[in-house]
Amino acid sequence: MATQKLSTLQEAVQTLIHDGDSVALEGFTHLIPSAAGHEIIRQKKRDLTLIRMTPDLIYDMIIGMGGASRLVFSWGGNPGVGSIHRFRDAIERCWPQPLAIEEHSHADMAARYQAGASGLPFAVMRGYVGSDLPRHNPNIRFIECPFTGERLACTPAINPDVAVIHAQKADRKGNVLISGIVGVQKEVVLAARRSIVTVEEIVDDIQDHAQMNSVVLPGWVLSAVCHVPGGAHPSYAHGYYKRDNAFYKAWDAIARDRDTFLAWMDKHVMGTADFAGFCRSVAAEGLIGTLPEELCR
Amino acid sequence: MSYTPTELMTINAARKLSDGQVCFVGIGLPSAAANLARLTHAPEVVLIYESGTIGARPDVLPLSIGDGELAEFADTVVSVPEIFRYWLQGGRVDVGFLGAAQIDRFANINTTVIGPYASPRTRLPGAGGAPEIASSAREVWITLRQTKRSFVDRLDFITSAGFLDGGDARERSGARGAGPTAVITDLGVLAPDPVTKELVLTAVHPGIDVEQVRAATGWDLKVSSDLVVTSPPTEAELACLRDLHARTLRAHGGEAGGD
Structure with a gap:
Protein backbone atom coordinates (compact mmCIF):
# COMPACT_ATOMS: atom_id res chain seq x y z
CA MET A 1 0.00 0.00 0.00
CA ALA A 2 2.41 2.62 1.25
CA THR A 3 4.97 2.04 -1.48
CA GLN A 4 2.43 3.40 -3.96
CA LYS A 5 3.29 6.85 -2.63
CA LEU A 6 6.43 6.91 -4.74
CA SER A 7 5.76 8.03 -8.27
CA THR A 8 7.28 10.09 -11.04
CA LEU A 9 6.66 13.82 -10.96
CA GLN A 10 4.97 13.62 -14.38
CA GLU A 11 2.44 11.10 -13.10
CA ALA A 12 1.84 12.99 -9.87
CA VAL A 13 1.13 16.29 -11.63
CA GLN A 14 -0.99 14.55 -14.26
CA THR A 15 -3.23 12.71 -11.83
CA LEU A 16 -3.37 15.13 -8.89
CA ILE A 17 -3.49 18.63 -10.43
CA HIS A 18 -6.42 19.54 -12.68
CA ASP A 19 -7.32 22.66 -14.63
CA GLY A 20 -9.13 25.09 -12.36
CA ASP A 21 -7.62 23.72 -9.14
CA SER A 22 -6.32 25.84 -6.30
CA VAL A 23 -2.68 24.90 -5.92
CA ALA A 24 -0.23 26.00 -3.23
CA LEU A 25 3.45 25.53 -4.04
CA GLU A 26 5.19 26.48 -0.79
CA GLY A 27 8.73 26.87 0.49
CA PHE A 28 9.79 30.01 2.36
CA THR A 29 12.88 30.88 0.27
CA HIS A 30 14.07 27.33 1.10
CA LEU A 31 12.84 24.06 -0.48
CA ILE A 32 10.80 25.76 -3.20
CA PRO A 33 9.33 23.08 -5.51
CA SER A 34 10.71 24.50 -8.77
CA ALA A 35 10.75 21.18 -10.65
CA ALA A 36 7.07 20.67 -9.89
CA GLY A 37 6.36 24.22 -11.09
CA HIS A 38 8.05 23.40 -14.40
CA GLU A 39 6.02 20.21 -14.76
CA ILE A 40 2.77 22.15 -14.22
CA ILE A 41 3.86 24.41 -17.09
CA ARG A 42 4.88 21.49 -19.33
CA GLN A 43 1.50 19.85 -18.85
CA LYS A 44 -0.20 23.18 -19.69
CA LYS A 45 -2.42 23.26 -16.64
CA ARG A 46 -4.84 26.18 -16.99
CA ASP A 47 -7.05 28.47 -14.91
CA LEU A 48 -5.21 27.66 -11.68
CA THR A 49 -5.68 29.62 -8.49
CA LEU A 50 -2.10 29.91 -7.28
CA ILE A 51 -1.55 30.28 -3.56
CA ARG A 52 1.83 31.12 -2.10
CA MET A 53 3.19 33.47 0.58
CA THR A 54 6.10 34.61 -1.56
CA PRO A 55 5.42 34.29 -5.28
CA ASP A 56 8.85 34.42 -6.88
CA LEU A 57 10.40 32.73 -9.91
CA ILE A 58 8.19 29.63 -10.21
CA TYR A 59 4.98 31.67 -10.06
CA ASP A 60 6.49 34.26 -12.39
CA MET A 61 6.95 31.38 -14.86
CA ILE A 62 3.46 29.90 -14.43
CA ILE A 63 1.79 33.33 -14.63
CA GLY A 64 3.82 34.35 -17.67
CA MET A 65 2.96 31.08 -19.43
CA GLY A 66 -0.74 31.72 -18.92
CA GLY A 67 -1.46 29.01 -16.35
CA ALA A 68 -3.02 31.13 -13.62
CA SER A 69 -6.22 33.14 -13.37
CA ARG A 70 -5.94 34.05 -9.69
CA LEU A 71 -3.15 34.62 -7.18
CA VAL A 72 -3.39 34.57 -3.38
CA PHE A 73 -0.21 35.89 -1.77
CA SER A 74 1.54 38.13 0.75
CA TRP A 75 4.82 39.21 -0.91
CA GLY A 76 5.61 39.00 -4.61
CA GLY A 77 9.16 39.70 -5.63
CA ASN A 78 12.61 38.42 -6.53
CA PRO A 79 14.25 38.38 -3.08
CA GLY A 80 17.27 40.65 -2.93
CA VAL A 81 16.94 41.49 -6.64
CA GLY A 82 13.68 43.37 -7.27
CA SER A 83 10.45 42.85 -9.15
CA ILE A 84 9.15 39.70 -10.74
CA HIS A 85 8.28 41.06 -14.14
CA ARG A 86 5.73 38.51 -15.39
CA PHE A 87 3.70 39.00 -12.19
CA ARG A 88 3.84 42.78 -12.63
CA ASP A 89 2.99 42.57 -16.34
CA ALA A 90 -0.06 40.45 -15.51
CA ILE A 91 -1.28 42.86 -12.83
CA GLU A 92 -0.34 46.13 -14.53
CA ARG A 93 -1.13 45.19 -18.14
CA CYS A 94 -3.16 41.94 -18.04
CA TRP A 95 -0.51 40.01 -20.03
CA PRO A 96 -0.87 37.25 -21.10
CA GLN A 97 -4.26 37.37 -19.39
CA PRO A 98 -5.85 39.13 -16.43
CA LEU A 99 -4.73 37.92 -13.02
CA ALA A 100 -7.11 38.42 -10.10
CA ILE A 101 -5.25 38.95 -6.85
CA GLU A 102 -6.09 38.38 -3.21
CA GLU A 103 -3.50 39.93 -0.97
CA HIS A 104 -2.69 39.25 2.68
CA SER A 105 0.24 39.62 5.10
CA ALA A 157 -8.79 29.08 6.30
CA ILE A 158 -6.80 28.00 3.26
CA ASN A 159 -7.61 24.50 2.05
CA PRO A 160 -5.94 24.15 -1.34
CA ASP A 161 -6.97 21.39 -3.69
CA VAL A 162 -3.29 20.51 -3.95
CA ALA A 163 -0.20 21.34 -1.88
CA VAL A 164 3.22 20.97 -3.47
CA ILE A 165 6.47 21.17 -1.50
CA HIS A 166 10.08 20.08 -1.78
CA ALA A 167 11.91 18.30 1.07
CA GLN A 168 15.25 16.68 1.77
CA LYS A 169 14.50 13.01 2.26
CA ALA A 170 11.80 10.40 1.93
CA ASP A 171 11.90 6.71 2.65
CA ARG A 172 10.43 3.90 0.60
CA LYS A 173 7.14 4.14 2.47
CA GLY A 174 6.84 7.81 1.56
CA ASN A 175 7.64 9.26 4.99
CA VAL A 176 9.22 12.69 4.44
CA LEU A 177 11.87 14.52 6.50
CA ILE A 178 12.24 18.31 6.36
CA SER A 179 15.00 20.29 8.07
CA GLY A 180 16.39 23.83 8.16
CA ILE A 181 13.97 26.66 7.44
CA VAL A 182 10.71 24.73 7.48
CA GLY A 183 8.42 27.64 6.57
CA VAL A 184 4.82 26.46 6.23
CA GLN A 185 5.68 23.09 4.62
CA LYS A 186 3.86 21.05 7.24
CA GLU A 187 0.83 23.34 7.46
CA VAL A 188 0.22 23.56 3.71
CA VAL A 189 0.32 19.78 3.29
CA LEU A 190 -2.05 19.18 6.19
CA ALA A 191 -4.40 21.93 4.94
CA ALA A 192 -4.62 20.53 1.40
CA ARG A 193 -6.92 17.88 -0.04
CA ARG A 194 -4.07 16.33 -2.03
CA SER A 195 -0.31 16.76 -1.82
CA ILE A 196 2.85 16.20 -3.82
CA VAL A 197 6.29 16.19 -2.23
CA THR A 198 9.47 16.17 -4.29
CA VAL A 199 12.63 15.10 -2.45
CA GLU A 200 16.38 15.17 -2.92
CA GLU A 201 16.99 11.64 -1.78
CA ILE A 202 15.22 8.35 -1.10
CA VAL A 203 16.51 6.48 1.95
CA ASP A 204 15.59 3.06 3.32
CA ASP A 205 14.06 4.21 6.58
CA ILE A 206 13.49 7.82 7.64
CA GLN A 207 13.81 6.82 11.29
CA ASP A 208 17.55 6.35 10.75
CA HIS A 209 17.84 10.04 9.76
CA ALA A 210 15.24 11.88 11.84
CA GLN A 211 15.99 12.91 15.38
CA MET A 212 13.08 12.97 17.77
CA ASN A 213 10.92 16.10 17.14
CA SER A 214 12.21 16.50 13.60
CA VAL A 215 9.66 17.67 11.08
CA VAL A 216 8.41 14.42 9.57
CA LEU A 217 5.35 14.10 7.38
CA PRO A 218 4.15 10.50 7.53
CA GLY A 219 3.59 8.95 4.13
CA TRP A 220 -0.05 8.27 4.91
CA VAL A 221 -0.94 12.00 4.87
CA LEU A 222 0.65 12.52 1.44
CA SER A 223 -0.68 11.71 -2.02
CA ALA A 224 2.59 11.35 -3.91
CA VAL A 225 6.31 11.46 -3.22
CA CYS A 226 8.67 11.99 -6.14
CA HIS A 227 12.43 11.66 -6.26
CA VAL A 228 13.70 14.83 -7.99
CA PRO A 229 17.31 15.66 -7.08
CA GLY A 230 18.00 19.36 -7.36
CA GLY A 231 14.24 19.99 -7.60
CA ALA A 232 14.35 23.13 -5.45
CA HIS A 233 16.92 24.95 -7.60
CA PRO A 234 17.45 27.95 -7.74
CA SER A 235 16.30 27.96 -4.10
CA TYR A 236 18.19 25.53 -1.94
CA ALA A 237 17.97 22.30 -0.02
CA HIS A 238 19.86 22.62 3.24
CA GLY A 239 22.56 19.96 3.39
CA TYR A 240 22.49 19.40 -0.40
CA TYR A 241 23.14 22.64 -2.29
CA LYS A 242 23.09 26.39 -1.72
CA ARG A 243 20.77 29.06 -3.00
CA ASP A 244 21.80 30.03 -6.54
CA ASN A 245 21.85 33.78 -6.06
CA ALA A 246 23.36 34.34 -9.51
CA PHE A 247 20.38 32.55 -11.09
CA TYR A 248 17.91 34.81 -9.25
CA LYS A 249 19.85 37.79 -10.57
CA ALA A 250 19.89 36.37 -14.11
CA TRP A 251 16.12 35.82 -13.97
CA ASP A 252 15.59 39.58 -13.85
CA ALA A 253 16.89 39.99 -17.40
CA ILE A 254 15.24 36.80 -18.70
CA ALA A 255 11.77 37.73 -17.47
CA ARG A 256 11.85 41.49 -18.06
CA ASP A 257 10.89 41.21 -21.73
CA ARG A 258 7.93 39.10 -22.96
CA ASP A 259 9.65 37.62 -25.99
CA THR A 260 12.89 36.86 -24.18
CA PHE A 261 10.89 35.15 -21.47
CA LEU A 262 8.83 33.06 -23.91
CA ALA A 263 11.88 31.99 -25.88
CA TRP A 264 13.71 31.02 -22.69
CA MET A 265 10.75 29.01 -21.37
CA ASP A 266 10.26 27.37 -24.74
CA LYS A 267 13.85 26.24 -24.88
CA HIS A 268 14.50 25.20 -21.31
CA VAL A 269 11.13 24.12 -19.92
CA MET A 270 8.79 23.24 -22.80
CA GLY A 271 11.71 21.92 -24.81
CA THR A 272 12.90 19.48 -22.14
CA ALA A 273 11.23 16.29 -20.94
CA ASP A 274 11.83 16.68 -17.23
CA PHE A 275 13.81 18.54 -14.57
CA ALA A 276 17.01 16.65 -15.33
CA GLY A 277 16.69 17.83 -18.92
CA PHE A 278 16.06 21.38 -17.74
CA CYS A 279 19.21 21.30 -15.59
CA ARG A 280 21.33 20.08 -18.51
CA SER A 281 19.82 22.65 -20.84
CA VAL A 282 20.34 25.59 -18.47
CA ALA A 283 23.76 24.40 -17.31
CA ALA A 284 24.90 24.38 -20.94
CA GLU A 285 24.42 28.16 -20.87
CA GLY A 286 26.38 28.50 -17.64
CA LEU A 287 23.29 29.46 -15.69
CA ILE A 288 23.50 26.94 -12.87
CA GLY A 289 26.04 27.68 -10.20
CA THR A 290 25.10 25.54 -7.24
CA LEU A 291 23.84 22.12 -8.27
CA PRO A 292 26.07 19.05 -8.10
CA GLU A 293 27.81 18.51 -11.40
CA GLU A 294 26.24 15.13 -12.10
CA LEU A 295 22.84 16.86 -12.41
CA CYS A 296 24.17 19.20 -15.06
CA ARG A 297 25.54 16.85 -17.71
CA MET B 1 38.47 59.18 5.75
CA SER B 2 35.76 59.26 3.09
CA TYR B 3 32.51 57.37 3.17
CA THR B 4 29.31 57.09 1.16
CA PRO B 5 25.80 58.28 2.09
CA THR B 6 24.68 54.64 2.25
CA GLU B 7 27.49 53.82 4.68
CA LEU B 8 26.40 56.75 6.83
CA MET B 9 22.85 55.46 6.83
CA THR B 10 23.82 51.90 7.71
CA ILE B 11 26.26 52.92 10.44
CA ASN B 12 23.82 55.35 12.06
CA ALA B 13 21.08 52.77 11.95
CA ALA B 14 23.41 50.19 13.51
CA ARG B 15 24.33 52.54 16.35
CA LYS B 16 20.74 52.62 17.54
CA LEU B 17 20.72 48.93 18.48
CA SER B 18 21.72 48.10 22.05
CA ASP B 19 23.37 44.91 23.18
CA GLY B 20 20.78 42.31 24.18
CA GLN B 21 17.87 43.92 22.34
CA VAL B 22 15.57 41.61 20.41
CA CYS B 23 15.28 42.87 16.85
CA PHE B 24 12.92 41.58 14.13
CA VAL B 25 14.93 42.35 11.01
CA GLY B 26 13.76 43.17 7.50
CA ILE B 27 15.91 42.21 4.53
CA GLY B 28 18.23 44.70 2.82
CA LEU B 29 19.28 47.88 4.62
CA PRO B 30 17.88 46.88 8.06
CA SER B 31 19.67 43.53 7.87
CA ALA B 32 22.99 45.19 7.00
CA ALA B 33 22.62 47.63 9.90
CA ALA B 34 21.54 45.00 12.43
CA ASN B 35 24.45 42.73 11.54
CA LEU B 36 26.90 45.62 11.70
CA ALA B 37 25.63 46.31 15.23
CA ARG B 38 26.11 42.65 16.14
CA LEU B 39 29.66 42.67 14.78
CA THR B 40 30.62 45.90 16.56
CA HIS B 41 29.07 47.21 19.79
CA ALA B 42 26.17 44.78 20.30
CA PRO B 43 27.46 41.19 20.10
CA GLU B 44 24.50 39.85 22.11
CA VAL B 45 21.77 41.50 20.05
CA VAL B 46 19.14 38.89 19.12
CA LEU B 47 18.30 39.00 15.43
CA ILE B 48 15.04 37.42 14.32
CA TYR B 49 14.16 36.99 10.65
CA GLU B 50 10.64 36.18 9.50
CA SER B 51 11.89 32.94 7.93
CA GLY B 52 11.90 31.58 11.49
CA THR B 53 15.54 32.03 12.46
CA ILE B 54 16.00 33.26 16.03
CA GLY B 55 19.40 34.50 17.17
CA ALA B 56 20.77 34.50 13.63
CA ARG B 57 24.53 35.14 13.26
CA PRO B 58 25.19 35.19 9.52
CA ASP B 59 28.84 35.57 8.54
CA VAL B 60 27.74 37.28 5.31
CA LEU B 61 24.61 39.30 4.57
CA PRO B 62 21.70 37.21 3.32
CA LEU B 63 20.37 38.03 -0.15
CA SER B 64 16.96 36.60 0.75
CA ILE B 65 15.15 36.54 4.06
CA GLY B 66 15.67 32.77 4.26
CA ASP B 67 19.26 32.11 3.18
CA GLY B 68 20.80 28.97 4.65
CA GLU B 69 23.38 31.22 6.31
CA LEU B 70 20.67 32.51 8.67
CA ALA B 71 19.60 29.06 9.79
CA GLU B 72 23.10 27.63 10.05
CA PHE B 73 24.24 29.73 13.00
CA ALA B 74 20.90 30.54 14.66
CA ASP B 75 19.97 29.64 18.23
CA THR B 76 16.91 27.91 16.83
CA VAL B 77 14.84 27.73 13.66
CA VAL B 78 11.07 27.65 14.01
CA SER B 79 8.22 27.52 11.50
CA VAL B 80 6.80 30.66 9.93
CA PRO B 81 3.46 30.38 11.80
CA GLU B 82 5.42 30.10 15.04
CA ILE B 83 7.68 33.10 14.41
CA PHE B 84 4.70 35.37 13.82
CA ARG B 85 2.41 33.95 16.49
CA TYR B 86 4.59 33.07 19.49
CA TRP B 87 7.50 35.45 18.99
CA LEU B 88 6.10 38.57 17.31
CA GLN B 89 2.41 38.59 18.31
CA GLY B 90 3.44 37.10 21.65
CA GLY B 91 5.18 40.37 22.45
CA ARG B 92 8.81 39.22 22.51
CA VAL B 93 10.23 41.75 20.03
CA ASP B 94 11.82 45.02 21.21
CA VAL B 95 12.48 46.58 17.82
CA GLY B 96 10.98 46.00 14.42
CA PHE B 97 13.53 47.17 11.87
CA LEU B 98 11.93 47.84 8.49
CA GLY B 99 12.76 49.13 5.06
CA ALA B 100 10.13 50.81 2.88
CA ALA B 101 9.46 51.93 -0.67
CA GLN B 102 7.68 55.07 0.55
CA ILE B 103 6.74 56.76 3.81
CA ASP B 104 4.68 59.82 4.67
CA ARG B 105 5.01 62.51 7.37
CA PHE B 106 3.42 60.21 9.96
CA ALA B 107 5.83 57.36 9.11
CA ASN B 108 3.14 55.20 7.54
CA ILE B 109 4.69 52.74 5.08
CA ASN B 110 3.71 51.84 1.52
CA THR B 111 5.14 48.69 -0.04
CA THR B 112 2.04 47.74 -2.06
CA VAL B 113 1.19 49.96 -5.05
CA ILE B 114 1.86 53.32 -6.61
CA GLY B 115 -1.34 54.53 -8.25
CA PRO B 116 -4.82 53.09 -7.68
CA TYR B 117 -4.91 49.62 -6.13
CA ALA B 118 -7.08 48.12 -8.88
CA SER B 119 -4.96 49.53 -11.72
CA PRO B 120 -1.55 50.35 -10.25
CA ARG B 121 1.05 52.36 -12.09
CA THR B 122 3.69 50.36 -10.25
CA ARG B 123 3.00 47.12 -8.50
CA LEU B 124 5.34 46.76 -5.48
CA PRO B 125 5.98 43.41 -3.72
CA GLY B 126 3.34 43.83 -1.03
CA ALA B 127 3.09 43.52 2.72
CA GLY B 128 5.25 40.56 3.71
CA GLY B 129 5.58 40.60 7.47
CA ALA B 130 5.54 44.38 7.90
CA PRO B 131 1.92 45.19 8.94
CA GLU B 132 2.16 42.98 12.02
CA ILE B 133 5.78 43.91 12.80
CA ALA B 134 4.74 47.58 12.71
CA SER B 135 1.85 47.01 15.10
CA SER B 136 3.40 44.44 17.47
CA ALA B 137 7.04 45.38 18.17
CA ARG B 138 7.70 47.66 21.16
CA GLU B 139 9.06 50.23 18.74
CA VAL B 140 9.84 50.44 15.04
CA TRP B 141 12.76 51.90 13.13
CA ILE B 142 12.59 52.54 9.43
CA THR B 143 15.60 52.95 7.19
CA LEU B 144 15.47 54.05 3.56
CA ARG B 145 17.06 56.50 1.15
CA GLN B 146 15.52 59.95 1.29
CA THR B 147 14.17 61.34 -1.98
CA LYS B 148 11.03 63.17 -3.09
CA ARG B 149 9.79 59.85 -4.49
CA SER B 150 10.24 57.95 -1.24
CA PHE B 151 9.20 60.70 1.21
CA VAL B 152 5.78 61.63 -0.11
CA ASP B 153 3.07 63.98 1.05
CA ARG B 154 0.36 61.39 0.58
CA LEU B 155 0.72 57.64 0.23
CA ASP B 156 -1.38 55.90 -2.41
CA PHE B 157 -1.63 52.96 -0.02
CA ILE B 158 -0.87 52.42 3.66
CA THR B 159 0.54 48.92 3.93
CA SER B 160 1.84 49.19 7.49
CA ALA B 161 0.78 51.69 10.11
CA GLY B 162 3.00 54.39 11.51
CA PHE B 163 1.01 57.11 13.28
CA LEU B 164 -1.83 57.04 10.71
CA ASP B 165 -3.34 60.57 10.75
CA GLY B 166 -1.07 61.71 13.57
CA GLY B 167 -1.87 62.78 17.12
CA ASP B 168 -3.44 59.90 19.03
CA ALA B 169 -4.67 58.10 15.88
CA ARG B 170 -2.28 55.19 16.35
CA GLU B 171 -3.27 54.69 19.98
CA ARG B 172 -6.95 54.72 19.05
CA SER B 173 -6.34 52.16 16.27
CA GLY B 174 -5.43 49.42 18.74
CA ALA B 175 -1.87 49.07 17.45
CA ARG B 176 0.58 47.92 20.09
CA GLY B 177 4.00 49.40 20.72
CA ALA B 178 5.25 52.94 20.36
CA GLY B 179 5.31 52.86 16.57
CA PRO B 180 8.12 54.35 14.48
CA THR B 181 10.46 56.16 16.88
CA ALA B 182 13.21 56.77 14.32
CA VAL B 183 13.63 57.03 10.56
CA ILE B 184 17.26 56.77 9.52
CA THR B 185 18.11 57.92 6.00
CA ASP B 186 21.20 58.65 3.95
CA LEU B 187 20.78 62.35 4.82
CA GLY B 188 19.92 62.29 8.51
CA VAL B 189 17.60 61.06 11.22
CA LEU B 190 13.93 61.90 11.76
CA ALA B 191 11.79 61.31 14.84
CA PRO B 192 8.09 61.88 15.55
CA ASP B 193 6.98 65.02 17.40
CA PRO B 194 5.75 63.85 20.82
CA VAL B 195 2.29 65.38 20.32
CA THR B 196 1.50 65.68 16.62
CA LYS B 197 3.55 62.58 15.71
CA GLU B 198 4.73 64.31 12.54
CA LEU B 199 8.29 63.39 11.59
CA VAL B 200 10.81 66.09 12.51
CA LEU B 201 14.39 66.24 11.29
CA THR B 202 16.48 65.76 14.45
CA ALA B 203 19.91 65.11 12.95
CA VAL B 204 21.80 65.52 9.72
CA HIS B 205 24.84 63.53 8.70
CA PRO B 206 28.21 65.28 8.41
CA GLY B 207 28.38 67.39 5.25
CA ILE B 208 24.59 67.44 4.73
CA ASP B 209 22.69 70.71 5.14
CA VAL B 210 19.06 71.14 6.05
CA GLU B 211 18.09 72.54 2.65
CA GLN B 212 19.30 69.32 1.01
CA VAL B 213 17.05 67.31 3.30
CA ARG B 214 14.07 69.57 2.67
CA ALA B 215 14.63 69.26 -1.07
CA ALA B 216 14.48 65.47 -0.72
CA THR B 217 11.19 65.52 1.20
CA GLY B 218 7.75 65.63 -0.40
CA TRP B 219 6.21 67.75 2.34
CA ASP B 220 7.19 70.90 4.25
CA LEU B 221 9.67 69.22 6.60
CA LYS B 222 9.87 70.50 10.17
CA VAL B 223 13.32 70.80 11.68
CA SER B 224 14.10 70.35 15.37
CA SER B 225 15.38 73.40 17.23
CA ASP B 226 17.95 71.03 18.75
CA LEU B 227 19.19 69.76 15.39
CA VAL B 228 22.47 67.89 15.76
CA VAL B 229 25.04 66.52 13.36
CA THR B 230 25.62 62.76 13.64
CA SER B 231 29.16 61.84 14.56
CA PRO B 232 31.21 60.66 11.61
CA PRO B 233 31.77 56.93 11.18
CA THR B 234 34.75 55.60 13.08
CA GLU B 235 37.46 53.72 11.29
CA ALA B 236 36.40 50.57 13.11
CA GLU B 237 32.76 50.92 11.99
CA LEU B 238 33.73 51.52 8.39
CA ALA B 239 36.25 48.70 8.32
CA CYS B 240 33.74 46.26 9.78
CA LEU B 241 30.99 47.29 7.34
CA ARG B 242 33.30 47.11 4.33
CA ASP B 243 34.61 43.70 5.40
CA LEU B 244 31.04 42.47 5.74
CA HIS B 245 30.15 43.69 2.24
CA ALA B 246 33.34 42.23 0.77
CA ARG B 247 32.66 38.82 2.37
CA THR B 248 29.08 38.98 1.15
CA LEU B 249 30.16 39.81 -2.38
CA ARG B 250 32.55 36.86 -2.47
CA ALA B 251 30.01 34.46 -0.98
CA HIS B 252 27.29 35.46 -3.43
CA GLY B 253 29.52 35.03 -6.44
CA GLY B 254 29.69 38.72 -7.16
CA GLU B 255 26.21 39.61 -5.93
CA ALA B 256 26.11 42.15 -3.13
CA GLY B 257 23.79 41.43 -0.23
CA GLY B 258 21.24 44.05 0.65
CA ASP B 259 23.35 47.13 1.23
Missing part, protein backbone atom coordinates in the same frame (compact mmCIF):
# COMPACT_ATOMS: atom_id res chain seq x y z
CA HIS A 106 2.73 36.87 5.97
CA ALA A 107 1.42 36.46 9.51
CA ASP A 108 -2.06 36.06 8.09
CA MET A 109 -1.18 33.57 5.34
CA ALA A 110 0.67 31.46 7.92
CA ALA A 111 -2.34 31.62 10.24
CA ARG A 112 -4.70 30.72 7.37
CA TYR A 113 -2.67 27.60 6.58
CA GLN A 114 -2.72 26.68 10.27
CA ALA A 115 -6.49 27.09 10.36
CA GLY A 116 -6.75 24.95 7.23
CA ALA A 117 -4.59 22.24 8.76
CA SER A 118 -6.63 22.44 11.97
CA GLY A 119 -9.96 21.97 10.25
CA LEU A 120 -11.14 25.37 11.46
CA PRO A 121 -13.16 27.73 9.25
CA PHE A 122 -11.04 30.83 9.89
CA ALA A 123 -7.83 32.18 11.29
CA VAL A 124 -7.77 34.84 13.98
CA MET A 125 -4.95 37.22 14.74
CA ARG A 126 -4.02 40.67 15.91
CA GLY A 127 -3.35 42.04 12.46
CA TYR A 128 -3.76 44.68 9.76
CA VAL A 129 -4.09 47.47 12.33
CA GLY A 130 -4.23 50.72 10.37
CA SER A 131 -3.46 49.00 7.07
CA ASP A 132 -5.37 49.67 3.84
CA LEU A 133 -5.30 45.98 2.89
CA PRO A 134 -8.70 45.14 4.48
CA ARG A 135 -10.33 47.87 2.35
CA HIS A 136 -9.29 46.03 -0.80
CA ASN A 137 -9.69 42.44 0.34
CA PRO A 138 -13.19 41.42 1.48
CA ASN A 139 -11.71 38.23 2.93
CA ILE A 140 -10.06 40.24 5.70
CA ARG A 141 -12.70 40.94 8.32
CA PHE A 142 -12.76 41.85 11.98
CA ILE A 143 -14.42 40.29 14.98
CA GLU A 144 -14.70 41.17 18.61
CA CYS A 145 -13.07 38.76 21.05
CA PRO A 146 -15.94 37.22 23.08
CA PHE A 147 -13.80 37.33 26.24
CA THR A 148 -11.96 40.65 26.12
CA GLY A 149 -13.82 42.66 23.48
CA GLU A 150 -10.57 43.24 21.58
CA ARG A 151 -10.94 43.77 17.85
CA LEU A 152 -9.17 41.00 15.97
CA ALA A 153 -8.61 40.28 12.29
CA CYS A 154 -9.99 37.07 10.84
CA THR A 155 -9.60 35.48 7.44
CA PRO A 156 -10.86 32.23 5.92
